[in-house]
Amino acid sequence: xxxxxxxxxxxxxxxxxxxxxxxxxxxxxxxxxxxxxxxxxxxxxxxxxxxxxxxxxxxxxxxxxxxxxxxxxxxxxxxxxxxxxxxxxxxxxxxxxxxxxxxxxxxxxxxxxxxxxxxxxxxxxxxxxxxxxxxxxxxxxxxxxxxxxxxxxxxxxxxxxxxxxxxxxxxxxxxxxxxxxxxxxxxxxxxxxxxxxxxxxxxxxxxxxxxxxxxxxxxxxxxxxxxxxxxxxxxxxxxxxxxxxxxxxxxxxxxxxxxxxxxxxxxxxxxxxxxxxxxxxxxxxxxxxxxxxxxxxxxxxxxxxxxxxxxxxxxxxxxxxxxxxxxxxxxxxxxxxxxxxxxxxxxxxxxxxxxxxxxxxxxxxxxxxxxxxxxxxxxxxxxxxxxxxxxxxxxxxxxxxxxxxxxxxxxxxxxxxxxxxxxxxxxxxxxxxxxxxxxxxxxxxxxxxxxxxxxxxxxxxxxxxxxxxxxxxxxxxxxxxxxxxxxxxxxxxxxxxxxxxxxx
Amino acid sequence: xxxxxxxxxxxxxxxxxxxxxxxxxxxxxxxxxxxxxxxxxxxxxxxxxxxxxxxxxxxxxxxxxxxxxxxxxxxxxxxxxxxxxxxxxxxxxxxxxxxxxxxxxxxxxxxxxxxxxxxxxxxxxxxxxxxxxxxxxxxxxxxxxxxxxxxxxxxxxxxxxxxxxxxxxxxxxxxxxxxxxxxxxxxxxxxxxxxxxxxxxxxxxxxxxxxxxxxxxxxxxxxxxxxxxxxxxxxxxxxxxxxxxxxxxxxxxxxxxxxxxxxxxxxxxxxxxxxxxxxxxxxxxxxxxxxxxxxxxxxxxxxxxx
Ligand SMILES: Nc1ncnc2c1ncn2[C@@H]1O[C@H](COP(=O)(O)OP(=O)(O)OP(=O)(O)O)[C@@H](O)[C@H]1O
Ligand SMILES: [Mg+2]
Numbered sequence: 001x002x003x004x005x006x007x008x009x010x011x012x013x014x015x016x017x018x019x020x021x022x023x024x025x026x027x028x029x030x031x032x033x034x035x036x037x038x039x040x041x042x043x044x045x046x047x048x049x050x051x052x053x054x055x056x057x058x059x060x061x062x063x064x065x066x067x068x069x070x071x072x073x074x075x076x077x078x079x080x081x082x083x084x085x086x087x088x089x090x091x092x093x094x095x096x097x098x099x100x101x102x103x104x105x106x107x108x109x110x111x112x113x114x115x116x117x118x119x120x121x122x123x124x125x126x127x128x129x130x131x132x133x134x135x136x137x138x139x140x141x142x143x144x145x146x147x148x149x150x151x152x153x154x155x156x157x158x159x160x161x162x163x164x165x166x167x168x169x170x171x172x173x174x175x176x177x178x179x180x181x182x183x184x185x186x187x188x189x190x191x192x193x194x195x196x197x198x199x200x201x202x203x204x205x206x207x208x209x210x211x212x213x214x215x216x217x218x219x220x221x222x223x224x225x226x227x228x229x230x231x232x233x234x235x236x237x238x239x240x241x242x243x244x245x246x247x248x249x250x251x252x253x254x255x256x257x258x259x260x261x262x263x264x265x266x267x268x269x270x271x272x273x274x275x276x277x278x279x280x281x282x283x284x285x286x287x288x289x290x291x292x293x294x295x296x297x298x299x300x301x302x303x304x305x306x307x308x309x310x311x312x313x314x315x316x317x318x319x320x321x322x323x324x325x326x327x328x329x330x331x332x333x334x335x336x337x338x339x340x341x342x343x344x345x346x347x348x349x350x351x352x353x354x355x356x357x358x359x360x361x362x363x364x365x366x367x368x369x370x371x372x373x374x375x376x377x378x379x380x381x382x383x384x385x386x387x388x389x390x391x392x393x394x395x396x397x398x399x400x401x402x403x404x405x406x407x408x409x410x411x412x413x414x415x416x417x418x419x420x421x422x423x424x425x426x427x428x429x430x431x432x433x434x435x436x437x438x439x440x441x442x443x444x445x446x447x448x449x450x451x452x453x454x455x456x457x458x459x460x461x462x463x464x465x466x467x468x469x470x471x472x473x474x475x476x477x478x479x480x481x482x483x484x485x486x487x488x489x490x491x492x493x494x495x496x497x498x499x500x501x502x503x504x
Numbered sequence: 505x506x507x508x509x510x511x512x513x514x515x516x517x518x519x520x521x522x523x524x525x526x527x528x529x530x531x532x533x534x535x536x537x538x539x540x541x542x543x544x545x546x547x548x549x550x551x552x553x554x555x556x557x558x559x560x561x562x563x564x565x566x567x568x569x570x571x572x573x574x575x576x577x578x579x580x581x582x583x584x585x586x587x588x589x590x591x592x593x594x595x596x597x598x599x600x601x602x603x604x605x606x607x608x609x610x611x612x613x614x615x616x617x618x619x620x621x622x623x624x625x626x627x628x629x630x631x632x633x634x635x636x637x638x639x640x641x642x643x644x645x646x647x648x649x650x651x652x653x654x655x656x657x658x659x660x661x662x663x664x665x666x667x668x669x670x671x672x673x674x675x676x677x678x679x680x681x682x683x684x685x686x687x688x689x690x691x692x693x694x695x696x697x698x699x700x701x702x703x704x705x706x707x708x709x710x711x712x713x714x715x716x717x718x719x720x721x722x723x724x725x726x727x728x729x730x731x732x733x734x735x736x737x738x739x740x741x742x743x744x745x746x747x748x749x750x751x752x753x754x755x756x757x758x759x760x761x762x763x764x765x766x767x768x769x770x771x772x773x774x775x776x777x778x779x780x781x782x783x784x785x786x787x788x789x790x791x792x793x794x795x796x797x798x799x800x801x802x803x804x805x806x807x808x809x810x
Contacts (some may be wrong), residue, residue: 091680094673104666112662
């Protein structure tokens with residue numbers, strides 16, 4: 001078995017100032033297998049992947065490719081022997097076109113290349129995946145889901161023997177993920193190996209040939225298909241930590257918290273992102289918003305939090321018209337926001353975790369003494385939040401950008417919920433969170449609801465929506481196309497509504 | 505009359521055009537270079553000294569390119585390899601350039617050379633209005649036309665150009681595609697600096713074929729500013745440089761006509777108008793999507809998380 005392994009990872013260790021990201025990791029990848037890496041947020045999955053592609057240099061340990069030791073001094077070296085990767089955070093140039101982004105990833109393009117020839121070639125790949133993308137659009141104009149596909153295409157156009165995918169499905173719809181899995185299975189059948197990371201158990205169960213669990217920078221076990229089930233993997237990953245329990249109260253539908261009347265929002269291209277959208281949100285209610293990403297959810301969240309202006313219609317908070325107030329005054333009206341794009345609008349990347357945690361209420365008396373910051377109080381607040389949300393924050397004074405994707409998300413949630421908001425607008429709040437953390441976020445939302453917080457929960461995860469919501473509305477092309485009761489509806493019914501084929 | 509003004513415009517704009525083109529190459533790779541003024545001076549002195557010694561203008565231009573390239577490689581090494589602060593390093597380079605040229609230029613003051621002469625391009629120079637100003641000029645000016653086109657083609661045609669732009673926008677993306685980011689940035693800084701040096705040499709080999717201490721008189725700073733006006737495009741750099749050149753030509757004309765307005769005020773005009781245009785164009789720029797390379801000014805460290 002060992003002689004035939006495509007890649008052997010032996011006793012890898014990688015530290016960053018003040019953090020041991022990988023302690024001792026060993027695992028092997030066979031040719032023609034889909035190998036899944038599972039682990040909590042901050043366990044070191046992305047770090048390990050970056051070591052495999054030559055982006056990070058390990059402190060210790062060996063990599064054997066095809067049985068012979070390899071040392072990467074740059075990603076170029078790993079590309080040359082046939083290791084390609086889709087990174088957790090996009091490696092795209094927003095200002096460049098789709099074509100330019102993909103072309104740079106292509107192998108063996110002559111310095112003076114024929115534009116027409118490669119356009120045809122790349123277009124064929126897009127067609128093969130039924131992607132409706134214009135090669136000449138700049139990437140910044142595309143939805144996050146489409147950007148994820150471009151990353152995938154960048155990997156698939158290369159002839160790689162090992163494909164590494166770091167949470168590729170986090171921003172894909174279930175249908176898109178299914179399409180990706182078909183591709184991955186086909187590649188596996190051609191003898192290629194895939195190293196896959198996901199927090200979604202359903203996917204892990206579906207696609208993996210083997211699963212390796214990573215915990216606190218160490219590889220725990222590798223299990224072949226058949227020797228694991230969801231519970232086994234979850235308990236290996238989380239260990240003795242208990243998954244928090246909660247009971248959801250039924251919403252009483254008494255006091256109106258927020259009302260949206262015929263709201264329309266136009267985007268940069270002048271098209272309607274929201275089209276005569278109306279809904280009501282009651283105190284303590286959790287309103288689920290289902291829909292394929294890019295059907296106006298982001299605009300809804302942005303207009304509610306004051307980041308975008310409505311072109312017509314009204315928003316009433318407790319009867320008060322807040323339609324075109326700025327972010328600040330709508331915050332005063334008590335709306336919290338968990339944005340979709342964490343890195344650019346959720347955090348200040350270079351500032352510390354402590355500072356990011358008080359960003360919303362830095363001016364509060366609790367964190368200042370006269371005109372000076374009260375560092376002790378800020379620190380105390382941070383330790384409490386880090387503890388409460390189990391954030392792996394690294395050493396004190398660590399800039400937040402060093403944190404793993406899931407941990408950044410936890411910081412945002414901790415900050416947004418700290419002020420006991422009356423309304424929470426959450427876009428994909430558990431995207432990229434490990435199962436333990438996702439459960440914890442659910443509990444926090446439910447606890448909030450118990451205390452009267454109303455939540456607009458925008459999500460693509462139907463399980464999450466069905467579990468938490470009092471009511472689910474479905475969005476399609478900026479309109480509300482249906483409203484269903486989670487107790488009586490089915491996944492199929494919501495799926496049909498999401499596709500825009502029926503209305504209710 | 506108009507022809508003469510246009511001719512003076514091109515001649516006054518050319519040194520700034522070279523400098524702006526060089527700065528654009530730097531910034532496209534993500535490196536801010538505030539050493540342009542110093543690099544121009546180094547180019548001017550090196551070009552003059554080499555021509556003075558050898559009698560060859562071509563050698564002079566080459567010397568200017570190489571000297572400025574070497575000086576620029578200091579900035580490159582500090583900002584690319586050592587990931588130092590680009591602003592500080594660039595300012596230091598300007599001060600270094602001013603100082604060192606004042607020191608070594610002392611023995612050159614008062615010497616003369618035969619500068620670049622006009623070479624009419626057959627046919628084209630006979631065109632009405634634009635014929636003389638654009639096609640009855642010296643070789644360096646023709647070279648600057650060529651450079652504008654070549655640089656623009658380089659950015660948008662070959663794969664290397666795409667790689668260079670990607671390095672300035674998102675070095676991590678370039679790195680993961682196998683582009684040698686550090687090398688690309690260093691090359692952009694050194695070659696760009698060399699081109700800036702030719703801009704300086706134009707002053708000492710063509711505009712006024714002699715060496716005068718601090719003869720760039722702030723043109724390098726105008727070039728730094730024009731990069732933004734040009735939104736990192738070489739064609740717009742041409743427009744910006746000629747705008748400056750045009751106002752210079754006009755104020756010289758006013759001086760020659762003997763107005764009562766103070767010479768100092770007149771000499772201020774090109775700078776004043778360039779800044780005015782910059783302010784207006786920057787306001788416009790902020791409204792639309794900015795062309796600025798996203799990682800401009802940011803050092804690249806592979807193991808750092810962005
Ligand atoms: N470049 C870096 N500098 C400093 N610390 C880092 C760096 N990269 C990773 N870390 C730290 O290493 C640890 C592991 O991070 P990593 O991104 O590998 O986690 P992960 O398993 O991918 O988590 P997630 O599921 O949230 O993506 C974290 O504590 C993180 O803060
Ligand atoms: Mg990760």
